[in-house]
Amino acid sequence: MSRTRPLRVCVIGAGPRGTGVLDRLCALASGPVEVHVVDPYPAGPGRIWRRAQPNLLWMNSRAAGVTPFSGADNDVPSLWDWARAAGGHALARGELAEEVGRTTPRWFASRPLASAYFSWVFQRAADRLGQVRVHRDQAVDLRESAEGQQVVLASGVVLTVDAVVLAQGHLDARPTPAELAAREFADRHGLGYLPRGQADADALAAVPAGEPVLLRGLGLTFVDTMVLLTEGRGGKFRRTLDGELAYEPSGLEPVLYAGSRTGVPYHAKPESSLLAGSPELPRYFRHDTVPPGPLRFREQLWPLVCKDVAYGHYHELFLGHPDRVRLSWAEFLAGLDGYDWASPELVELIEAAVPDPTDRVDPDSWTDPLAGRWFPDAAEFQDWVRDYVRTDLHRRGDPRWSAEIGGLAGVNMAVLTVLELAGAGRLTAESMVREVERGFLPLMSFLTSGPPGRRLAELLALAQAGVLRFLGPESRVRADEASGLFVGSSPRVPGETPARFLIESRLAEPDLAGTADPLLRKLFDRGECAEEELSDETGDYRTGRLAVRPADHRLLAADGGAHPARFAVGPGVGVVHTPGVTPEIEPFGQNDRVARAVLSLGS
Template sequence: MRSLVVIGGGPRAAGLLERIAAQSPTLPAAVHVVDPHPPGAGRVWRHAQSPLLRMNSMAEDVTVFTDSSFDGVGPVRPGPSLAEWTDVDPAAFPSRQVQSAYLSWFFDHARKSLPPNISVTVHQASAVHVDGQEVLLDNGDCLHADVLLLALGHLDAELEPEHRKLAEHAVEHGLVYVPPLYSADADLSAVTGDVVLRGFGLAFIDLMVLLTEGRGGRFEQGPDGLAYVPSGAEPTLYVGSRRGVPYHSKTGYRLQGTRPKLPRFFVADEVRGPALDFRADVWPLMAKEIAWGHYHELFTGHPDAVRMPFAEFADEFAALPWYSDGMRALELFAVPDPADRVDFERLDRPLDGVTFSSAEEFQDYLRAYVVADVARRSDPRHSADLGAFLALLSVYGQVADLMPFDGWWHGYFSYLASGPPPDRLEELLALSRAGVVRFLGADMWVEAVEGGFVAGSATTPDVVRANGLIEARLPSHTLGRTVDPVLRSLRAAGEVSEDAAGLVRVSATGRLITERGEEHPTRFAVGPFTTGKSYAAFARPHTNAPAFRQNDLLAREILRLLGDNARGR
């Protein structure tokens, strides 16, 4: 019996099993799934993490099943979204433990959907070495792999030189330093006193929760809004970043106008070229698409906010390049309120040119900024922001198909589209008012000094001194710095290679590309550590999710290699 070994048992592995089952294969085959963490959930979504940590997606926006929007070759096999499976408020942001249960159930569902001629064995162990067709596990077992798939998910990496120096400084001076890592994995037991956090995205939100409510503090609703009651065990958190502001809140409303057909202006197949420049060739069309989503919702959902007919505006908008004087003139005439116009540069760097004479002035300013952000994202009057978000999603997957992610673009996307639930920002405000969180500002800098760390920003002249520094972001993985033993063994043998960004090179069908530039006939890799696009393993319903199409293609290719003759049925 031929065998498939999948290293990594998270949602990607579960999705692949579901797509294999959808093909109704007739061959006898054995599938081995290797992961020390629970199958389906994997490391990131395992149940064994703080119940305080939550998803940053609403329950109705999460599914692991194909639906009528799916245009892959394999058949559609619909199933419940997270909201339908849990029977919770569709607009709720469930805990990661709830998502863990959903993904674990999905893995079992996919396994039970397979015909009896396909067996699945889960090995709760780690793969440590690959030699030919043999996969060695850390429990001493050895698995034969006629086909090998690396579905490793998000990976750790050796410390970058800067982080290594900071870690050595912390040891030398009896300080605390936490390098980039996954918040649920961080040992925060030694974090006390004054601590600097470098990063203001989702990793910061997780760390904020773990170091405050996770230390026994609590939030109480009072006459003046949410208040934080300290336990006395929490540190003081000084937070800053390049932008100096938190990610934008998730929206809490639905479209008020008609839903546009997206994408309209950005079609990857029409942009392709041998030497694309992201800023010059790609971003202007992306920006126009996102702006189109914004204005489509503004005109159709809020006609009182504009001063020309939508059909007329749409014709003029379609004819103009995004970065042109004509487009600016059209916006100025058609949209009287500047708050209703699209300004990508202002959104990207809201603190550019904004300075304060003291840190206290800035605390008040940034609290007002966060209050306004939560209010805007909660008010249906500003549903054009949701229109822009939907257009943003329509270009995201296309860009991944077109070229490697530009570093600025991926961060910008996360900043606009992957922010926290609004109540997390309400908690941030409460912590700020309680003096537990202090804002540093934009273009933040950190230095290691005798006996501590000092930090400041371009926003205020104030400098803080701390006994701890936390890198509030995920590790940046590259093949050259990977700590994954399987990738290290393959790299040492020249059987895997990396691109300029350090990603593992794979072909269009997901095959590993060796140092010699050859596609390996039976080894595949998929996930954020590869050049095969960083698609999320689950998706919003009715979006023809790229990951599902990728899983479908991969499943068919693997079945062909295993010898199935009924692929086309």
């Protein structure tokens, strides 16, 4: 049946993923297509990258690596390419002129500059397609009708279309019972409480100056929060004569007491590069080296991951720093090839070949940097964390420690291989959810997706100035009825910290059943969408993500049926667990699949 009118598509969510789908729609469309884009935030940057944010907040990716849709066939210029061409011209006289002029491939762009870039990418795609209409509104429902899919907006407008793509990104979650209890406790005692979510300058204005505030989470949301509560309140960083950063308080900042499971911040982004060139990875952890049958990550794959990490690390050490080893690379490699990870033979080989223990790599120690450590008092723990951060900055920035970068190459490769195996349905459900989703992937973020080194230098300066303190590993916060205060502590560091304000400085985990989004809530309650659930003989495991059909990202209903006209992409969508389907883990490829499936509705 040929159409007499354009194919009508509605993309809900206009962040980088919605923009990516739009880009593929315009690249692949052979007939007329009319696209409605719905988002209360500006189209392109969306909520996370909206321009109305302080330029004190940065991206955590370097300009040369920022593109809305990573993937081999992506033809959209990176932020760096844009900044030195179209972006540079467009922003030459505005408030971002200075920053765009200073941008290099290794630059960490401010959120406002990233916003300008994502806006440009969106406009580029919209101009190519022609018929794109932006609705600065929230989608609150999606209904079937004889005319097509009806997208209901908060304003009451109803859009009738042939296909709907959900690209809603990181969703706010409804408060958990523990958060409700914390909120209720705070209200009853006149305390302050901020739930999980992106750091928000307006909400943080309520944090009082000069008194302790507790923070749960030491990842990227913590870094944003830290910046807004210190430099954002007028404090200044300056370089001392010995080259370190020092912090001059404005007097308006609170005293931050931060804790998490590990007790330490994420590792800094590496600054140095490899002297010996890229190691050829993967070497040990490949599709053809894993055992047959359902796989358990920790037991069967982790030892192979460790060997690839060791390969990347020692390749760089032996070839980039040969004065620090006692064997030739060929001799060492023969042993690494032949021995199992953690076998006595391999341990002996490493000890003999690499005399300085600080030149060795031990991935098994990464999950718990404070393993087995107990501190006699809080002051000693503060010293320990400052040393730890200083060492991390040094090792991530000084070419002397470039072997560490080689090890990270092994880590990054392992993530891809794990996701591919997961996508091919090779891991057991239990291992996928418990060991990969909750263990390996967060560990990888901790190691490789941390903040720019400058942020850790600032963190160190704040800690030196007494504006930031660390609670300790396995930190907890309890609501103390006797004092009417929140109290932070760690089982491994003596002492307690009472405070009148508690900030959950981390994002909500994907949790479709607990989402605060009105559209998904309605679809979920009516059984028109479902949570991804993995099963094996040990039980059923929820990932909290939206279930879609991996082949084309069609939305799956609670009864398992794929909707012909509804699709979903993005971080809240689970697509990686179906045996027999070639997994697509790059956003570009996923957007491409969705765009092709959407356009096929018009043919």
